[in-house]
Amino acid sequence: MQNWKKKLLNTAIQLDDIFDKQVYRLRQRLGIMDTIHVFPFRTYGTPHHVYVRGRVLEDKKIASGSTTDHLFTNLLNMYKRFETDEVPGATLQLDLPGGPVKVVSDKEGYFVFNFKPATPLLTQKLYLTLPLQLVDAPGPFTKAVVNAEMMIPPADAEYGIISDIDDTIIRTGATNLVAMSKTVLFSNAVTRLPFAGVTAFYQALQLGRNGKRNNPFFYVSSSPWNLYDLLIDYMDHHDIPQGPLLLRDFGIQSESFMSGNYMSHKFIAIKQILDTYPHLNFVLVGDSGEQDPGIYQEVVKHFPGRIICMYIRDVAAGNKQEIAQQVALELKTAGVEMILTEHTVKAAEHAAANGLIFTAEIAAIVQDEKEDLGQVPGKVEPGIL
Structure with missing residues (x-):
């Protein structure tokens, strides 16, 4: 990337960070935050390598679509998807046979578990289900366990x-x-x-x-x-x-x-x-x-x-x-x-x-x-x- 573009990008990132922090603090003080929710993404790994990622957001309560949904409903749901309220600094815990592992969400609400487990993860299925929970967050949340799905291709997969x-x-x-x-x-x-x-x-x-x-x-x-x-x-x-x-x-x-x-x-x-x-x-x-x-x-x-x-x-x-x-x-x-x-x-x-x-x-x-x-x-x- 050209030098002027890098400078412009860095300036834009700094301004974006400042704006996000101020809006987040204001919403906290006013008590108008929605319930915080963990959204794990379906990932892939191996018995010897855990890779789990997702995002912590305020729950916009977007319902699954149907054939009867009005065009305006679809447009509103799309707006909700892009007008996200990210939750930085949330602590998440992944429970494994070798013990729990914790990470903290970044400024965009993303989190990543990327490590080698103490005990190899064995499964007879294509997907391994890992218990994931939010243990701390700067806002209202419920300590509920969600399932993170990690695909582990079996040894006899053809391709x-x-x-x-x-x-x-x-x-x-x-x-x-x-x-x-x-x-x-x-x-x-x-x-x-x-x-x-x-x-x-x-x-x-x-x-x-x-x-x-x-x-x-x-x-x-x-x-x-x-x-x-x-x-x-x-x-x-x-x-x-x-x-x-x-x-x-x-x-x-x-x-x-x-x-x-x-x-x-x-x-x-x-x-x-x-x-x-x-x-x-x-x-x-x-x-x-x-x-x-x-x-x-x-x-x-x-x-x-x-x-x-x-x-x-x-x-x-x-x-x-x-x-x-x-x-x-x-x-x-x-x-x-x-x-x-x-x-x-x-x-x-x-x-x-x-x-x-x-x-x-x-x-x-x-x-x-x-x-x-x-x-x-x-x-x-x-x-x-």
């Missing part, structure tokens, strides 16, 4: 899947500002619609060829953490396999706020996943609308032999489509196939031909795609694209 979100599994129109704004501001977890066939294809990838349904999913997106609850509810509603969401900080504290470079966020997040599981190879899924092909190409360069293949949803036209096609040619030379397609079934056929999913799953994916498109009955939501 992992790292997927983008916007315009990969959710039709957001990220390449069109008006369409994207309409989707982001006026829809909810139920009315946001997936691309046709995504649910069945992702379930087939999770099932793999061993039939144990334990191939781990990771979702890496440039969307802000403010949308975490919405994205989790969306995936649950549409039966898309659960997985850690690796989003980005939307605040002024982030350098990407000034630089606009979100490529580094995605690359770093993917690198950390591959570094954490050196024994596991990965399938990458994204779209051609933004920077996914270029980011994934860099991943291949830094981790030779670790990327099985890529599936890129073709949502772009013109220059971006040409760039994606060029990346596909370069990757083929490097020995990695990048399937650029508008249709989920084509990606599924490639996956079956290359031993990633059962061939029998293709029929279910075709059916799911037809139901999503409204070509055959089976799903309530109309107009899924």
Whole structure:
């Protein structure tokens, strides 16, 4: 970043910190703080490495969406997500077999547990549930225990899947500002619609060829953490396999706020996943609308032999489509196939031909795609694209 930009960013951060502190103290004195709540994020780790993170916020009481929600209700809930009241200086405790561990939330309300446990964490399930509680905070709170979910991929997982979100599994129109704004501001977890066939294809990838349904999913997106609850509810509603969401900080504290470079966020997040599981190879899924092909190409360069293949949803036209096609040619030379397609079934056929999913799953994916498109009955939501 240029020197003047760094100075401007540092000044903006200082002013933002001063303003936040003054507003927080004023609300404390006036006694108008809402109840403080802990929001743990779904994370990933290993039996020998605990990584749990989340955020402490005043509870805005945002309800899960429904098909009957008015557009104004969705807009109000979106406003609440971005107009957060962070709680700095809150003490959180994670209870483990080797004893409790405590951390304190930072000035944006974020907290991170990142350590090696005294006793290895063993589980027969894909997710390990860890008791987490708020033990002290500068405001009204209830000492309730919440469950932090940490995914630990089993040793017999065949491969992992790292997927983008916007315009990969959710039709957001990220390449069109008006369409994207309409989707982001006026829809909810139920009315946001997936691309046709995504649910069945992702379930087939999770099932793999061993039939144990334990191939781990990771979702890496440039969307802000403010949308975490919405994205989790969306995936649950549409039966898309659960997985850690690796989003980005939307605040002024982030350098990407000034630089606009979100490529580094995605690359770093993917690198950390591959570094954490050196024994596991990965399938990458994204779209051609933004920077996914270029980011994934860099991943291949830094981790030779670790990327099985890529599936890129073709949502772009013109220059971006040409760039994606060029990346596909370069990757083929490097020995990695990048399937650029508008249709989920084509990606599924490639996956079956290359031993990633059962061939029998293709029929279910075709059916799911037809139901999503409204070509055959089976799903309530109309107009899924």
